[in-house]
Amino acid sequence: MTQLDKLLAKSFVGPFIVTFGIALFVLLMQILWLYLDDIAGKGLSFFMIMELLAYKCVGLVPLALPLALLISSVMVLGNLAEHYELSSFKSAGVSLLRVMRTLIVFGIISAVISYACSDYIIPAANLQFGARMYDIQQKKPTLNMEPGVFNEDFNQFTIRLGGRSDNGRDIDNVLIYDHTKANVGELSEIVADRGEMFSADGGRFFVMRLFDGHQYVEQRPGGSSGRSTPFMRTSFRSYTKIFDLSEFQLRQHAASLFSTNRSMLSSWQLREGVDSIATDIAIRKQALSNHLLAYLPQLPRDTVRYREQFNNMSQGDIDRMRMVDSIQDASIRNDSIADSIAVDTGDTSAIGADGIADTAALAVTETVQPRHGVSRRDSTAYANALSHELVVGAAPWPGIAAMLDKVDPDDRVRIYNRARSSIRSVTGQAQSAARLLPGIQESMVKHVYDMHMKYSMAVVCIIFIFIGAPMGAIVRKGGFGYPILVSIIFFVIFIILTILCRKLAESFVVDGVFAGWMPCLILFPVSLWITLSAMNDAKLVDTDRMTQAYRRARDSKRVAALRRAVSKP
Incomplete structure (x- = not known):
């Protein structure tokens, strides 16, 4: 150096x-x-x-x-x-x-x-x-019992002290309102001429020991005629009230509860978070595109697996997950059958505004569009669907209106109901994705x-x-x-x-x-x-050049004025 x-x-x-x-x-x-x-x-x-x-x-x-x-x-x-x-x-x-x-x-x-x-x-x-x-x-804020002030720090209790001695322990003219049973119509009030207050058990409890006072209890009117209004007054020489101070103490929660915030992540964690959010966006788009297959089976299915669900899992966890999936699939099939029955019978009340009967349309579509490995019952349903008059009558393609005119009025109502249900389902899925994706993309941008x-x-x-x-x-x-x-x-x-x-x-x-x-x-x-x-x-900032430019402009103006004056006769 x-x-x-x-x-x-x-x-x-x-x-x-x-x-x-x-x-x-x-x-x-x-x-x-x-x-x-x-x-x-x-x-x-x-x-x-x-x-x-x-x-x-x-x-x-x-x-x-x-x-x-x-x-x-x-x-x-x-x-x-x-x-x-x-x-x-x-x-x-x-x-x-x-x-x-x-x-x-x-x-x-x-x-x-x-x-x-x-x-x-x-x-x-x-x-x-x-x-x-x-x-x-x-x-909660620190407990502060000031004379002449109604204190509401304790839950469902209101306390007022008339006076307080210099030692901070002796008190007088104590008034306590108890609202712990207000939900059942019972109100309680405690009045005492004098008393003392102190903390116990290392500050865990707050004790108020009152002397020479009364307790008033008023209940909600009851009885068959509604005229029974019990009122109780109890006199006491000594009354002790203990309050729990745990809500005034500082509790330390686990820091891991807040570890997902962006400001608490390192660069490699932010990078993993960006990848995870991008995967979530891709999964939502995949779910929306595959949802259209229930109504447009000609579209190709997106079969990309963005996350492997069975990585780092034991065989027991995998078996339990498969069992839950089978139960969910069974419940979905039962719901779709029930919805399809509701549509076929003309019960449109089973179709909600959010497309509750979209599973019914999925079930109907799957019976018309056969897949590999289907049962004989599905093949029979597919053959019956091909021989349906709606399919046969559509050979020269006279138009949708002409096709619908060839079916019975009851069948026409069911077709309209299924179409409305399909449109509501697709629209609902698209609106949900359009509402959620901007927020997810904004979170990804913030991470980046x-x-x-x-x-x-x-x-x-x-x-x-x-x-x-x-x-x-x-x-x-x-x-x-x-x-x-x-x-x-x-x-x-x-x-x-x-x-x-x-x-x-x-x-x-x-x-x-x-x-x-x-x-x-x-x-x-x-x-x-x-x-x-x-x-x-x-x-x-070169002021000299600006000054020189200003001087040249001023001199040019003077020369021009002089020339104009000379040129005049």
Whole structure:
């Protein structure tokens, strides 16, 4: 390592650590406002809050790294240019890329760290954060018994304290409404002059011991005449009420319950999820196409097996699955026979709007269209179908109306009913697929986008080095003023592009892969242009040329006006 590399490394490490911490803190505070309502008032310990913040900080590392690299690179090169050190390097024959070599190495290391965090650490951290937040959201707020306030923290109980001593144990003028039996019309009220409250069994129970009070119970009017209105009043010297505090304690659920979320998957898991979703889409399309075979047997059947059901299964599981399939097939055949009987007898009430009798049409079609290995009974039914007057009369093809005119009115009604049932069934299947497929495709696009964003967030670390360092050489200002302003502009552009590309991908405007890489594809030419401008000591906005153009235009106007004045007689 040369002296130049050591100088750049020492100048870069300090601002990078500071800006990385500031960026991480700002992004964390922005995210924390979203969960403040869920965390406040739950009585969480300091270590639990620190654990949540640590999990969330890990998830913000890929977003804070590019911002820290951008700000620190602008600061380092801006300081060198401001103190004419960069000009000295260039006069000694050192190019700008040679000066940036150390920063490029830091950018490559940051890109590797960003990808490692996105693919290995962040999924586990998001999984733990999601599980802890779910536990916190399910937890009730901390029990707070304030005097003069009706407390409804306990389920079906309302408690009001008239006064409370300084020790937090002695209470007076206690009023408790009990609604545990309100569904049967029984209401209970407890009134006591004084008492005490405390927790027992390590905080598992809340005990209220009341003295010198009354209990009033009112029941729903009953009896044959409805005039019986029993009312009970009980006086007591001591009354103890115990409440369960388990609902106020934090329960930890298994983190595996939340492991299917996209933000909790690594790249290979996202890739498997994309393949699984694509297979689900293909299976749904196959089911829709094969469903048409019940009504159009001329169509070829799609026999592609997308998933092997018997892989990694024992023989007992296979036998049980076959037994269940045979029972289901038998029930389907019975339903189809019942539906066909309902149609043949003219009972149209058995045909629902969703095509309940489509199995009947399937059964009728299978009797007309023979297959290999059919029984003699099916062959007889096929022969009878061929000799039917509807088939025989259709030889010269007089048209559908003429064919239907040749059958009996009762048969014509049954044909119409079967046609309506078939149309409803096919339409229902198509509408169901059209309603479900967009949601499944959107989930697949989100998986693809998140998978490629892991790579894109790593590559943008290197791109920001080629934006920040040349910008520092151009603006020639160090410190936190101009560098932060310049860096925020480019970082906001990057965030806007990221959000825009996500929306475009979810709206099926662009492909998920292209949407994930679009911010890098847009910023990469910008970084090359800024780097070339800094290497040539050019300005981003050349005001001299604009001034010269303005002067030429102004002089031309004056010459033209002078010529017009001279040409006048």
